[in-house]
Amino acid sequence: MGTITGIAAIGAGLAAIGAGIGIGKIGGSALESMARQPEHSSMIQTNMIIAAALVEGVALFAVVVALLQG
Amino acid sequence: MSSFSLGKIFLFASIFLASISNAFCNQENDSLSSLEKKAYDPVPDIMHHISDSHEWHFWGEGESAVTLSLPIILWTDNGLVGPFLSSKFHHNDNGQIVVIVDGHSLVKIHDKIYELNQGQKSAVFDESHHIKNGILPLDFSITKNVACMLIAFFLLMLFFIISGIKAKNNKTAPSGLLSFLEPLVLFVRDDIVKPNIGKNYKKYLPYLLTLFFFILMNNLLGLIPGSANVTGNIAITLVLSFITLIVTNFSGNKSYWGHIFNPPGVPLALMPIMIPIEIVGIFTKPFALMIRLFANITAGHIIVLSLVSLIFMAQSGLGNIAAWSLSPVAVVFVLFMDLIEVLVAFLQAYIFTLLTSLFIGLATVEEH
Numbered sequence: 018m019g020t021i022t023g024i025a026a027i028g029a030g031l032a033a034i035g036a037g038i039g040i041g042k043i044g045g046s047a048l049e050s051m052a053r054q055p056e057h058s059s060m061i062q063t064n065m066i067i068a069a070a071l072v073e074g075v076a077l078f079a080v081v082v083a084l085l086q087g
Numbered sequence: 088m089s090s091f092s093l094g095k096i097f098l099f100a101s102i103f104l105a106s107i108s109n110a111f112c113n114q115e116n117d118s119l120s121s122l123e124k125k126a127y128d129p130v131p132d133i134m135h136h137i138s139d140s141h142e143w144h145f146w147g148e149g150e151s152a153v154t155l156s157l158p159i160i161l162w163t164d165n166g167l168v169g170p171f172l173s174s175k176f177h178h179n180d181n182g183q184i185v186v187i188v189d190g191h192s193l194v195k196i197h198d199k200i201y202e203l204n205q206g207q208k209s210a211v212f213d214e215s216h217h218i219k220n221g222i223l224p225l226d227f228s229i230t231k232n233v234a235c236m237l238i239a240f241f242l243l244m245l246f247f248i249i250s251g252i253k254a255k256n257n258k259t260a261p262s263g264l265l266s267f268l269e270p271l272v273l274f275v276r277d278d279i280v281k282p283n284i285g286k287n288y289k290k291y292l293p294y295l296l297t298l299f300f301f302i303l304m305n306n307l308l309g310l311i312p313g314s315a316n317v318t319g320n321i322a323i324t325l326v327l328s329f330i331t332l333i334v335t336n337f338s339g340n341k342s343y344w345g346h347i348f349n350p351p352g353v354p355l356a357l358m359p360i361m362i363p364i365e366i367v368g369i370f371t372k373p374f375a376l377m378i379r380l381f382a383n384i385t386a387g388h389i390i391v392l393s394l395v396s397l398i399f400m401a402q403s404g405l406g407n408i409a410a411w412s413l414s415p416v417a418v419v420f421v422l423f424m425d426l427i428e429v430l431v432a433f434l435q436a437y438i439f440t441l442l443t444s445l446f447i448g449l450a451t452v453e454e455h
Contacts, residue, residue: 063278070438074375077382 025083032079039072127403129396136392137316137385139232140198141173145313152178157234163191163202163224173228182210182218194218200226232323235315239304247300275299279441283448291447294334298327299440306384306432310425318435319385321377328373331443336369339450376442383435387428394420 047065051058135144143155156174160167168191175186182196185203192203194210201221203210211219229237250265261269280288280295305317317323345351347365350358398417402410 066434067438067441070379070434073383074379077386078375078378080386081378081382 021086025086029080029083032076032083035079036073036076039076040069043068043072127396127399129393129400133389133392133396137319137388138198139230139315139320141176141195141200141228141230142178143231143234143315150178154178157229157231159200159226159228161191161193161200161202161224161226161228165191168193168202168224170229182212185209194221199223200228231315232317232320235308235317236305236323239301239308239317242308243300243304271300272296275440279437280444283441283444284451285448286453287451291334291338291444294330295440295444298331298443299436302327302380302439303432303436306435307429309384309388310428310432316385316388318380319388321381324377324381327380327439328377331376331446332370332373335373335443335446335450338447340453342452343450372442372446376439380435380439383431387424387431391421391424391428394424 043065047061051061054061141159142157145153145155147153156172158170159173160170162168168188171186171188173195175188176184176195180195180198182194182201184194185208186193192207194201194203196210196218200223201210201218202224203221207220210221213219246264246268250268253263253265254261254269257265260266275296276288276292279299280292284291302318305323308314309316309318347369348362350361350365353361394417397420398410398414401413
């Protein structure tokens with residue numbers, strides 16, 4: 018039980034790495050495009066939020082599996 | 088001064104330390120063993136705060152807990168076991184107290200209510216601590232989550248009926264409650280529903296507005312200390328996404344179903360692969376909605392509760408002074424996390440509604 022809890026925690030941490038990289042890339046490209054075309058900022062922001070929520074959803078699948086501990 | 092040479096001081100200090108080190112060691116051993124006995128494990132308390140329960144627990148432990156007992160309604164094989172307050176179980180959770188209602192003997196184990204078989208007087212457990220002589224009837228009780236949903240329902244009705252009356256009579260700029268709710272409703276209509284659904288958005292607007300404000304109100308209520316974790320309960324998000332599944336698929340037109348059972352541009356050899364994938368795709372989209380909302384809200388609550396448990400872990404590990412001095416830091420962290428959770432509450436309601444309207448829009452797209 019203790020080992021599985023530890024490995025589940027490692028799995029959740031790996032999912033956090035994936036979410037961090039994914040949302041970081043989304044945020045980075047959103048900021049870059051906002052710098053290129055400030056007049057479309059709000060549309061870019063909306064789409065960034067949508068994409069970030071989708072990526073975070075996938076990461077949270079992994080968190081749920083880790084919570085269920087395998 | 089010559090009598091106080093360094094050697095004598097050293098000798099005196101070492102004798103002094105040796106004589107009291109024994110006392111220190113004993114005290115350390117005692118406090119170490121007593122620490123090991125009462126090392127604070129935060130997991131059961133955190134799980135208790137997140138889960139549903141038949142009574143609304145405010146503070147206190149065991150017998151002297153301050154709780155609000157909620158009615159229990161069960162459907163057994165012999166019919167309805169009527170509403171009775173959960174105070175009859177006297178906070179008992181391990182099956183020891185048997186409550187007899189209308190001839191049914193009931194015990195409560197880990198917050199599930201079991202009915203003992205005919206003629207049994209008390210619960211009998213097997214090795215893995217499961218009950219052997221009882222069955223689970225269908226539980227329709229007003230539990231903590233149901234009570235909190237009813238509170239959210241009354242609040243939403245109150246806010247929107249008042250604002251609706253004010254909006255009908257109002258000819259000038261809105262003020263007060265209406266000025267807070269009207270931009271939100273217009274935001275949902277103009278930025279979420281209309282762009283994604285298109286022409287016949289008015290048919291779906293009531294459902295989507297209800298969805299948005301239900302999720303928002305329940306997320307925000309769950310942040311209040313002592314409240315129930317409604318949207319972090321997977322059964323509730325399951326129902327919301329199931330309704331989304333029904334609405335999406337019943338409003339799908341010929342082109343939508345055509346794309347599923349006859350994906351355009353796919354060679355005949357690949358059809359046996361594509362069609363099952365498309366059919367599974369009908370179910371994975373609402374499934375993702377369910378998991379996303381559940382995991383976001385539950386994770387947020389677990390983080391806040393863990394930060395508060397830091398204080399109790401410090402108390403059991405380092406003593407009362409460390410706990411008291413850690414409390415301001417922990418409270419600041421908790422405040423910061425709660426602000427993030429308010430943002431997450433809005434964001435998750437927005438995302439759920441946006442993806443639902445996106446799916447409805449995809450299902451009702453006109454063939455051009």
